[in-house]
Amino acid sequence: MSYAPRTFGGFEVTPLRDAVGPMGPSIRRPLPELFTGASPDDWAGTPAEWVLHFRCYLLRDAFGRVVLVDVGIGGTDSPASSWAPVPGGLVGELAAVGVAPGDVGTVVLTHLHSDHASGAVTDGVPTFPNARHVIQRAEVDWIEGAGPNPILERVLRPLTGLVDAVDGAAEIVPGVRVAHTPGHTPGHQVVEVGSLTLTGDVVLHPVQLANPAVRYAYDEDAERAATTREALLREVRARHGLLGTGHFPEPFTDPGI
Numbered sequence: 001m002s003y004a005p006r007t008f009g010g011f012e013v014t015p016l017r018d019a020v021g022p023m024g025p026s027i028r029r030p031l032p033e034l035f036t037g038a039s040p041d042d043w044a045g046t047p048a049e050w051v052l053h054f055r056c057y058l059l060r061d062a063f064g065r066v067v068l069v070d071v072g073i074g075g076t077d078s079p080a081s082s083w084a085p086v087p088g089g090l091v092g093e094l095a096a097v098g099v100a101p102g103d104v105g106t107v108v109l110t111h112l113h114s115d116h117a118s119g120a121v122t123d124g125v126p127t128f129p130n131a132r133h134v135i136q137r138a139e140v141d142w143i144e145g146a147g148p149n150p151i152l153e154r155v156l157r158p159l160t161g162l163v164d165a166v167d168g169a170a171e172i173v174p175g176v177r178v179a180h181t182p183g184h185t186p187g188h189q190v191v192e193v194g195s196l197t198l199t200g201d202v203v204l205h206p207v208q209l210a211n212p213a214v215r216y217a218y219d220e221d222a223e224r225a226a227t228t229r230e231a232l233l234r235e236v237r238a239r240h241g242l243l244g245t246g247h248f249p250e251p252f253t254d255p256g257i
């Protein structure tokens with residue numbers, strides 16, 4: 001089920017629900033172990049169990065440009081299948097709003113963790129064959145340098161020829177920009193369109209809005225992630241922008257002041 005679209009910077013932005021559920025038992029831990037450094041006040045009003053939403057965002061403009069930000073969990077054989085709650089439903093979500101995989105001209109991967117990138121490949125071939133796939137160079141280098149791993153072999157390799165590796169900030173289509181936001185992964189990036197910032201995993205849980213210094217156990221570099229999160233939230237709050245998150249219960253979040 002998709003959510004109601006909203007318009008930012010000339011793009012209709014439609015959040016798409018790839019999946020919903022708790023982390024699988026292989027990596028599930030109590031919330032205070034996953035998110036460290038939070039006070040009882042920081043946790044106030046949040047549920048005791050973390051039920052993740054796995055969300056992608058579709059951006060469409062009046063000129064027919066179709067941009068997809070993150071591609072979710074993928075199918076039953078995806079690298080995410082060892083821990084994700086269910087297979088991803090992205091392609092069906094796209095169909096429900098009138099978009100076929102071949103219509104997508106640009107895919108942006110905020111990072112190459114399995115729940116954000118695996119849907120780029122289906123049965124060994126690119127799911128979105130006409131799309132260039134925008135990834136930070138630092139992210140590609142990290143995965144390629146990590147030795148044999150499922151993301152390299154089952155996502156990046158099949159995308160050969162479709163990857164557009166960018167270095168730092170870039171305007172990827174007119175009105176849509178990416179910015180390098182390292183920490184969760186070395187080449188993590190966010191996407192900015194109008195007043196909306198699609199955060200990927202710079203923030204994972206609302207406790208990190210209450211206290212941006214809260215660390216996440218599965219950050220590659222939690223110190224750097226915290227510095228990045230603090231800077232991004234300060235900047236978005238200063239201009240009264242909105243966040244579009246990957247895992248919060250609701251797609252659009254006002255980070256407050």
Ligand SMILES: [Zn+2]
Nearest residue numbers: 113115201246
């Ligand atoms: Zn994630």
